[in-house]
Amino acid sequence: MGRRAEAGFSLLELAIVVAIVGLLALLAAPSLTQMLPRYRLNRTVREFVNHVQEARLLAISEGVEYRMCFSKKDSNPTSDNIRSNSGRYTIEAGNLSSGSTVWDPLPRGVSNAEGIIDFTWTPSNREYAGISLVSTVPSTLGGAGVGNTNCLVFSPRGWLSNNISDFRYNYIQVQFRNKAANPRKDVRWVQISRGGIARIRTTQRTSTAAGDVP
Numbered sequence: 001m002g003r004r005a006e007a008g009f010s011l012l013e014l015a016i017v018v019a020i021v022g023l024l025a026l027l028a029a030p031s032l033t034q035m036l037p038r039y040r041l042n043r044t045v046r047e048f049v050n051h052v053q054e055a056r057l058l059a060i061s062e063g064v065e066y067r068m069c070f071s072k073k074d075s076n077p078t079s080d081n082i083r084s085n086s087g088r089y090t091i092e093a094g095n096l097s098s099g100s101t102v103w104d105p106l107p108r109g110v111s112n113a114e115g116i117i118d119f120t121w122t123p124s125n126r127e128y129a130g131i132s133l134v135s136t137v138p139s140t141l142g143g144a145g146v147g148n149t150n151c152l153v154f155s156p157r158g159w160l161s162n163n164i165s166d167f168r169y170n171y172i173q174v175q176f177r178n179k180a181a182n183p184r185k186d187v188r189w190v191q192i193s194r195g196g197i198a199r200i201r202t203t204q205r206t207s208t209a210a211g212d213v214p
Contacts, residue, residue: 037130037180045188049198056196059154065094069151074132080182087119087133130180137173169205
């Protein structure tokens with residue numbers, strides 16, 4: 001009986017396959033480069049919405065005020081330098097059901113700062129590379145009571161205790177931007193209602209629709 005012929009690939013065939021894979025990778029690289037910053041933007045915005053809901057639910061369950069304060073915004077959001085991104089907000093627990101005088105960043109009573117979210121790029125913090133917290137509408141929030149400027153303040157009922165003047169078109173709005181897409185505008189808006197419910201939009205709310213509840 002003759003020996004069975006062994007199947008295999010020639011060197012030429014392997015070279016062709018490698019060349020095709022390399023070409024496909026080269027064609028896909030620009031798409032991946034664009035997709036990653038957009039993924040970061042969407043992830044960051046979803047994380048912010050989750051933090052809004054977390055603060056609201058903690059205020060309800062613990063019977064004390066909670067607040068989210070915006071301490072830093074990007075002053076040059078149209079720059080295409082993704083390492084110049086900026087933004088910072090904190091999640092803090094109050095000590096009273098109304099008019100809190102002491103605020104403690106989460107987790108309560110612990111020295112670490114999981115409740116401080118900072119977007120600023122550093123060699124050790126690349127999680128938010130190219131993503132900035134740009135603005136709020138209105139640009140300065142009155143908050144509730146004393147010492148809550150530029151804060152969302154949740155009451156134990158789960159509602160925002162912010163001054164009525166903080167709600168434009170029935171929402172407080174927060175803008176995030178993907179700087180890697182500049183000069184093209186790639187932004188997300190989070191709209192928070194007086195009831196403490198947050199939703200994500202690609203455009204700013206500039207009018208009040210019929211049926212909206214102030």
